[in-house]
Amino acid sequence: MAGNDWINSYLEAILDVGPNLDDAKSSLLLRERGRFSPTRYFVEEVITGFDETDLHRSWVKAQATRSPQERNTRLENMCWRIWNLARQKKQLESQLAQRKAKRRLERERGRREATADMSEDLSEGEKGDIVSDVSAHGETHKGRLPRINSVDAMETWASQQKGKKLYIVLIRHELNSSGLFPCSLHGLIRGENMELGRDSDTGGQVKYVVELARALGSMPGVYRVDLLTRQVASPDVDWSYGEPTEMLTPRNSEDFMDEMGESSGAYIVRIPFGPKDKYIPKELLWPHIPEFVDGALSHIIQMSHVLGEQIGSGKPVWPVAIHGHYADAGDSAALLSGALNVPMLFTGHSLGRDKLEQLLKQGRLSKDEINNTYKIMRRIEAEELSLDASEIVITSTRQEIDEQWRLYDGFDPVLERKLRARIRRNVSCYGRFMPRMVIIPPGMEFHHIVPQDGDMDGEVEGNEEHPSSPDPPIWSEIMRFFSNPRKPMILALARPDPKKNITTLVKAFGECRPLRELANLTLIMGNRDGIDEMSSTSASVLLSVLKLIDKYDLYGQVAYPKHHKQFEVPDIYRLAAKTKGVFINPAFIEPFGLTLIEAAAHGLPIVATKNGGPVDIHRVLDNGLLVDPHDQQSIAGALLKLVADKHLWARCRQNGLKNIHLFSWPEHCKTYLSRIASCKTRHPQWQRSDDGGESSETDSPSDSLRDIHDISLNLKFSMDGDRSGASGNDNSLDSEGNDRNSKLENAVLSWSKGVLKDQRKAGSGDRIDHGSSTGKFPALRRRKHIFVIAVDSDSNEDLLDAIRKVFEAVEKERIEGSIGFILSTYMTISEIQSFLVSGGLNANDFDAFICNSGSDLFYSTINPEDGPFVIDFYYHSHIEYRWGGEGLRKTLVRWAGSVTDKMEGNEEHIVTVAEHLSTNYCYTFEVKNAGRVSFLSLRMNSTLHF
Numbered sequence: 001m002a003g004n005d006w007i008n009s010y011l012e013a014i015l016d017v018g019p020n021l022d023d024a025k026s027s028l029l030l031r032e033r034g035r036f037s038p039t040r041y042f043v044e045e046v047i048t049g050f051d052e053t054d055l056h057r058s059w060v061k062a063q064a065t066r067s068p069q070e071r072n073t074r075l076e077n078m079c080w081r082i083w084n085l086a087r088q089k090k091q092l093e094s095q096l097a098q099r100k101a102k103r104r105l106e107r108e109r110g111r112r113e114a115t116a117d118m119s120e121d122l123s124e125g126e127k128g129d130i131v132s133d134v135s136a137h138g139e140t141h142k143g144r145l146p147r148i149n150s151v152d153a154m155e156t157w158a159s160q161q162k163g164k165k166l167y168i169v170l171i172r173h174e175l176n177s178s179g180l181f182p183c184s185l186h187g188l189i190r191g192e193n194m195e196l197g198r199d200s201d202t203g204g205q206v207k208y209v210v211e212l213a214r215a216l217g218s219m220p221g222v223y224r225v226d227l228l229t230r231q232v233a234s235p236d237v238d239w240s241y242g243e244p245t246e247m248l249t250p251r252n253s254e255d256f257m258d259e260m261g262e263s264s265g266a267y268i269v270r271i272p273f274g275p276k277d278k279y280i281p282k283e284l285l286w287p288h289i290p291e292f293v294d295g296a297l298s299h300i301i302q303m304s305h306v307l308g309e310q311i312g313s314g315k316p317v318w319p320v321a322i323h324g325h326y327a328d329a330g331d332s333a334a335l336l337s338g339a340l341n342v343p344m345l346f347t348g349h350s351l352g353r354d355k356l357e358q359l360l361k362q363g364r365l366s367k368d369e370i371n372n373t374y375k376i377m378r379r380i381e382a383e384e385l386s387l388d389a390s391e392i393v394i395t396s397t398r399q400e401i402d403e404q405w406r407l408y409d410g411f412d413p414v415l416e417r418k419l420r421a422r423i424r425r426n427v428s429c430y431g432r433f434m435p436r437m438v439i440i441p442p443g444m445e446f447h448h449i450v451p452q453d454g455d456m457d458g459e460v461e462g463n464e465e466h467p468s469s470p471d472p473p474i475w476s477e478i479m480r481f482f483s484n485p486r487k488p489m490i491l492a493l494a495r496p497d498p499k500k501n502i503t504t505l506v507k508a509f510g511e512c513r514p515l516r517e518l519a520n521l522t523l524i525m526g527n528r529d530g531i532d533e534m535s536s537t538s539a540s541v542l543l544s545v546l547k548l549i550d551k552y553d554l555y556g557q558v559a560y561p562k563h564h565k566q567f568e569v570p571d572i573y574r575l576a577a578k579t580k581g582v583f584i585n586p587a588f589i590e591p592f593g594l595t596l597i598e599a600a601a602h603g604l605p606i607v608a609t610k611n612g613g614p615v616d617i618h619r620v621l622d623n624g625l626l627v628d629p630h631d632q633q634s635i636a637g638a639l640l641k642l643v644a645d646k647h648l649w650a651r652c653r654q655n656g657l658k659n660i661h662l663f664s665w666p667e668h669c670k671t672y673l674s675r676i677a678s679c680k681t682r683h684p685q686w687q688r689s690d691d692g693g694e695s696s697e698t699d700s701p702s703d704s705l706r707d708i709h710d711i712s713l714n715l716k717f718s719m720d721g722d723r724s725g726a727s728g729n730d731n732s733l734d735s736e737g738n739d740r741n742s743k744l745e746n747a748v749l750s751w752s753k754g755v756l757k758d759q760r761k762a763g764s765g766d767r768i769d770h771g772s773s774t775g776k777f778p779a780l781r782r783r784k785h786i787f788v789i790a791v792d793s794d795s796n797e798d799l800l801d802a803i804r805k806v807f808e809a810v811e812k813e814r815i816e817g818s819i820g821f822i823l824s825t826y827m828t829i830s831e832i833q834s835f836l837v838s839g840g841l842n843a844n845d846f847d848a849f850i851c852n853s854g855s856d857l858f859y860s861t862i863n864p865e866d867g868p869f870v871i872d873f874y875y876h877s878h879i880e881y882r883w884g885g886e887g888l889r890k891t892l893v894r895w896a897g898s899v900t901d902k903m904e905g906n907e908e909h910i911v912t913v914a915e916h917l918s919t920n921y922c923y924t925f926e927v928k929n930a931g932r933v934s935f936l937s938l939r940m941n942s943t944l945h946f
């Protein structure tokens with residue numbers, strides 16, 4: 001370790017903390033004294049860490065500086081004393097080393113003589129064994145990082161597969177496709193120089209999806225990976241986010257580029273949706289999702305044809321899976337997977353229910369406020385939908401399954417196991433479905449980590465024969481904040497998000513005197529030009545931090561630089577490791593925690609929250625301490641312990657380095673691909689009959705999706721009674737605290753699933769005829785907007801009244817035909833017909849009828865010879881998908897039989913099956929005395945529909 005500025009910084013730190021070097025008992029055996037003293041820590045650093053000449057140079061320099069007098073005199077004396085101590089220590093060490101060397105030589109000589117005596121008795125093989133034994137445990141392996149092995153492993157795996165072209169093709173065929181489509185919506189995603197921590201949208205997920213896409217693109221057997229995101233061409237953001245396509249260059253590009261096909265590899269594909277030239281944060285993306293789905297669908301279809309020309313002998317090559325990352329992309333992927341009939345995968349990254357619980361626990365915001373800020377109810381709905389539509393959910397940790405997904409209606413770990421067992425035994429699950437949860441921790445890209453000499457033996461820097469390269473500029477950016485810049489650095493690196501709990505860390509540091517004396521605190525909290533330009537939540541975190549720094553007078557002890565680039569992040573970790581510092585993640589809850597594996601890979605021990613993924617990471621790496629993030633004392637205590645106890649520090653550093661290879665992208669990809677391969681093969685089988693009955697694949701289902709999009713927007717309009725609802729600004733809560741927009745969108749979604757899922761079912765080879773393609777009911781296509789009227793009421797008069805009012809409100813558009821209507825009701829189609837006649841309405845006043853409480857879908861026809869209505873049979877195939885209705889029917893009949901009224905010894909059945917009103921997908925029961933079954937929420941007079 002060279003550099004007098006380091007020694008001087010420690011000496012300054014000693015002066016700041018207080019002298020005590022003249023203490024008669026002071027010795028080099030600092031740790032044995034029990035009580036920890038920062039002064040001793042620094043003295044030990046200087047004596048053991050630096051070369052005698054460096055110390056002498058420091059002393060000469062201090063001696064030459066005369067002002068201010070008193071300080072320099074002390075510094076001079078101290079330098080001399082330490083130099084002298086170090087010199088004596090070195091003399092002692094050298095005498096000891098000489099004695100040891102002499103003893104070793106003597107032992108060696110003795111052994112050689114003994115071996116020579118025995119050598120004639122040994123066979124050649126035995127001699128060889130001795131040699132290899134020695135080398136296997138000898139010094140040649142020392143100091144090598146296991147992580148190098150993981151890179152090696154990747155290369156070995158890749159080269160094994162690359163050599164086997166046919167094998168690659170075989171894997172591709174096993175997967176039945178060569179394309180993967182991860183989606184991550186908000187758009188601030190790019191392959192190089194990611195703006196991580198730019199705002200609350202640009203966190204770990206961005207890095208995760210880009211690195212995963214790149215790694216998958218390099219896997220043998222995967223021809224193409226398209227990471228779909230939003231195209232943002234706005235003056236607020238860099239131009240690169242407006243580029244329609246960006247190739248993700250493989251990290252080991254020389255090996256792969258020459259083997260790649262014309263369109264193969266990993267790409268970011270940017271789909272324009274939402275307001276044209278404006279960036280919108282992820283919380284406000286919800287109303288624009290259907291537009292993304294349309295764009296994504298066109299891209300996928302087009303790409304499938306392109307790939308078909310290149311590698312599919314002219315037949316489209318469909319994606320092997322659609323993978324949604326985060327709730328918004330989960331929502332989109334559910335629609336895409338339904339439309340395309342391909343399996344869906346989902347990764348949550350950070351889950352809404354958990355976030356809601358944490359925020360409520362903190363007590364700063366009410367549920368309404370949380371919903372307004374984070375649109376949390378819509379997000380939770382999207383996560384529930386993702387559970388429903390995904391075949392596989394990828395999690396980073398076991399904790400994510402047991403503690404976080406468990407909070408969802410769509411998942412229960414125990415029930416999931418039971419369902420899986422039933423499927424294995426081929427027993428009905430009564431329509432219940434839960435996705436398979438698969439734990440695959442994320443990986444790391446290791447190419448930018450420069451192994452340091454001595455990485456494995458606790459030393460951090462090079463030696464004199466290999467002087468270190470010039471300090472990276474970010475070091476001085478950080479160190480300029482500190483009075484003693486080389487003190488051990490406690491490093492936190494996180495988006496300025498309240499859940500990252502940086503303020504508790506600052507309090508813990510500010511209130512713990514020994515910690516402040518011993519260490520500096522570095523807070524990397526994203527990038528900012530000015531606090532006023534940050535989002536209100538990020539700005540409030542930053543202001544709280546600044547106020548605390550002021551409150552505890554931490555000037556000179558805390559760094560909070562305004563900017564850093566992605567390529568500088570490794571240097572930041574390196575600086576912290578070099579000062580023998582510690583990384584801390586005190587988040588209230590951390591779903592996984594990429595920063596923890598990054599820190600470990602740079603040889604930095606960790607202190608981390610005991611809530612969430614860090615528990616699993618710690619179990620694997622064993623490289624630090626876990627703390628309760630609400631407990632300030634425990635945070636300060638753990639930090640002090642790790643910084644002060646050098647043995648513990650070195651052990652944690654080594655443990656982290658030793659096991660970090662377990663977080664490897666190639667390993668992740670291998671498991672991931674094997675899981676995808678286990679999904680049942682599905683791909684689109686769209687057919688249309690307007691070609692004279694010949695079935696053929698159409699080129700797009702996006703017309704249906706366009707319809708759904710319009711319906712979705714207009715449903716909001718019609719129900720909110722406020723046109724601004726269509727822009728998604730109205731997220732008010734209903735009386736049960738549900739997000740109204742999300743409820744409405746889901747009402748639409750359940751309808752739209754009818755359209756989408758019958759396409760999914762068509763995978764079985766059924767012929768699809770949505771009618772719109774047959775020309776029977778072209779109306780839906782012509783409409784700009786569609787209103788769904790779902791106002792079941794006690795009397796037909798009330799319903800008629802509501803319908804008339806809606807018609808009147810948009811009379812002009814109704815007559816023009818730009819607005820269409822769908823009636824959604826509990827009635828059967830014949831009841832609807834009588835209702836229309838009695839009210840003087842015409843079947844053609846509506847484009848479609850959702851009847852029998854959602855179990856039948858009829859369209860009104862144009863040609864009188866077709867009759868007034870035509871049924872959509874494919875809607876039934878949608879219901880059939882995971883239906884399990886027979887089991888439900890039997891259970892309901894049993895239950896109905898048990899609901900009796902006991903009157904004077906007689907038992908009367910109150911609930912009876914209404915056979916005449918029931919259909920295959922709608923079970924109807926009549927209730928004799930509704931008041932007696934008050935535990936049920938009764939709708940539709942005295943009739944229960946299921």
Ligand SMILES: O=c1ccn([C@@H]2O[C@H](COP(=O)(O)OP(=O)(O)O[C@H]3O[C@H](CO)[C@@H](O)[C@H](O)[C@H]3O)[C@@H](O)[C@H]2O)c(=O)[nH]1
Nearest residue numbers: 196197203204205349494495525526590591592593594595
């Ligand atoms: O100022 C900053 C702040 C963060 N980062 C980087 O951004 C990433 C942050 O990732 P992480 O610590 O995992 O947190 P989140 O941003 O909250 O990421 C979410 O998504 C990750 C991937 O699934 C999970 O590991 C997290 O638990 C989850 O909260 C890391 O690579 C950091 O190096 C920066 O470069 N600069």
Ligand SMILES: O=P(O)(O)OC[C@H]1O[C@](O)(CO)[C@@H](O)[C@@H]1O
Nearest residue numbers: 200201202203204205206349350
């Ligand atoms: O704090 P939240 O709302 O849970 O979101 C965190 C997620 O948002 C992002 O910052 C961007 O999508 C991710 O990196 C992270 O997964």
